[in-house]
Amino acid sequence: MASTPQHWDAAYAQGDTTRGWYQTEARASMGMLRDSGVGPGSSLIDIGGGASVLVDDLLDAGFDDITVLDHSAVGLDIARARLGERRDQVAWIVNDLLTWTPPRTFDVWHDRAVLHFLLDADEQHRYVEVLRAATHPGSIAIIGAFGPTGPEMCSGLPVQRYGVPALDALLGSNFSRITSRDDVHVKPDGSTQDYLWWAGRRTA
Numbered sequence: 001m002a003s004t005p006q007h008w009d010a011a012y013a014q015g016d017t018t019r020g021w022y023q024t025e026a027r028a029s030m031g032m033l034r035d036s037g038v039g040p041g042s043s044l045i046d047i048g049g050g051a052s053v054l055v056d057d058l059l060d061a062g063f064d065d066i067t068v069l070d071h072s073a074v075g076l077d078i079a080r081a082r083l084g085e086r087r088d089q090v091a092w093i094v095n096d097l098l099t100w101t102p103p104r105t106f107d108v109w110h111d112r113a114v115l116h117f118l119l120d121a122d123e124q125h126r127y128v129e130v131l132r133a134a135t136h137p138g139s140i141a142i143i144g145a146f147g148p149t150g151p152e153m154c155s156g157l158p159v160q161r162y163g164v165p166a167l168d169a170l171l172g173s174n175f176s177r178i179t180s181r182d183d184v185h186v187k188p189d190g191s192t193q194d195y196l197w198w199a200g201r202r203t204a
């Protein structure tokens with residue numbers, strides 16, 4: 001199995017609220033934004049946002065320049081349907097992040113549970129290239145990935161687990177770490193997954 005749009009469309013077609021990554025509120029993400037000094041005046045892109053409720057929480061907090069990118073149209077449709085009229089306050093992009101050419105830059109790049117599906121060094125290198133193209137010096141990158149004690153599979157796919165040194169090494173030549181923290185995600189079935197959250201500011 002591979003992390004294709006078809007794979008993710010089929011996963012979301014079973015309902016977002018039963019998927020392992022589902023959460024009722026984007027608590028860790030909002031905490032990382034606060035701790036990184038990001039307020040509602042910032043533009044933000046949620047990379048691989050799918051059906052995530054982060055966009056709901058950002059709108060509630062007053063963010064007014066939000067973009068959500070995902071290669072799964074089914075995932076994005078769930079978020080759009082849930083938001084109702086508020087969907088029009090958000091820019092939606094259906095694209096593979098690895099083939100995407102950002103038309104603008106954002107103050108914040110947010111990724112929860114996307115980077116860890118990129119197992120190949122070339123894909124990880126491309127991720128950083130797109131991250132650079134979508135940001136400017138001073139932008140903040142916030143990444144939530146499975147931590148060293150996290151699962152080895154998610155949604156039937158193998159993942160790469162990350163510690164702070166690995167994220168520093170991947171992003172360190174472009175971004176200076178602001179903060180990092182461990183976080184436990186409680187899945188809809190009650191089991192847990194260990195995440196590592198990392199935030200850095202682009203230096204040049």
Ligand SMILES: C[S@@+](CC[C@H](N)C(=O)[O-])C[C@H]1O[C@@H](n2cnc3c(N)ncnc32)[C@H](O)[C@@H]1O
Pocket residue numbers: 003008021022047048049050051052053069070071072075095096097098111112113114117154155
């Ligand atoms: C585990 S889900 C996490 C979704 C969301 N970030 C959240 O926290 O609820 C992974 C998401 O990444 C998306 N994804 C995976 N690889 C992608 C890629 N190459 N380009 C765009 N989206 C991708 C999937 O479609 C899916 O929505």
